Amino acid sequence: MDARNDPTLRVTLLPRDTNKYGTIFGGIIMSHIDLAGAIEARKSCGPHNFVTVAMDKVVFHKPVFVGDVVSFYTKTLKIGRTSVTTKVVVEAMRADDQRRVRVTEAEVVFVAVGKNWKPVPVKARR
Numbered sequence: 001m002d003a004r005n006d007p008t009l010r011v012t013l014l015p016r017d018t019n020k021y022g023t024i025f026g027g028i029i030m031s032h033i034d035l036a037g038a039i040e041a042r043k044s045c046g047p048h049n050f051v052t053v054a055m056d057k058v059v060f061h062k063p064v065f066v067g068d069v070v071s072f073y074t075k076t077l078k079i080g081r082t083s084v085t086t087k088v089v090v091e092a093m094r095a096d097d098q099r100r101v102r103v104t105e106a107e108v109v110f111v112a113v114g115k116n117w118k119p120v121p122v123k124a125r126r
């Protein structure tokens with residue numbers, strides 16, 4: 001979860017991902033949070049078809065700039081009957097001085113669905 005561990009996802013972002021202020025559009029960061037959380041859910045409970053049911057407590061602490069290397073650290077907070085709650089912390093390494101800054105965090109809840117899109121039970125893998 002912290003910067004000493006491997007991130008679940010690491011990306012750098014392009015000018016096409018910016019808003020009118022020239023910083024990265026929050027929706028782009030949220031889509032990567034969604035992906036990182038889904039990877040975490042599979043790591044914790046195996047290869048189910050996980051769909052996102054809720055994104056909670058999304059906080060954008062600092063802006064992300066083009067060229068930053070953006071790392072998504074994850075952990076599993078709770079495994080329910082059919083759902084997995086994950087925490088995603090996003091850290092940017094600034095392109096100019098390599099400084100690491102916590103930019104965003106969120107909790108994302110996934111539900112495992114089977115055929116007919118019905119929730120199916122999950123269990124911890126580790």
Ligand SMILES: CC(C)(COP(=O)(O)OP(=O)(O)OC[C@H]1O[C@@H](n2cnc3c(N)ncnc32)[C@H](O)[C@@H]1OP(=O)(O)O)[C@@H](O)C(=O)NCCC(=O)NCCS
Pocket residue numbers: 051052053054079080081082083084109111113117118119
């Ligand atoms: C995910 C989905 C199948 C769940 O259906 P549902 O009828 O709410 O299912 P249930 O009531 O049986 O709840 C299933 C689990 O989801 C959890 N859940 C449901 N709504 C939730 C919410 N708003 N926040 C957190 N967890 C929620 C329940 O607590 C339950 O967890 P548990 O089994 O671990 O106790 C349905 O909401 C859905 O299809 N949502 C759209 C998913 C999607 O398309 N995501 C992509 C975003 S566009």
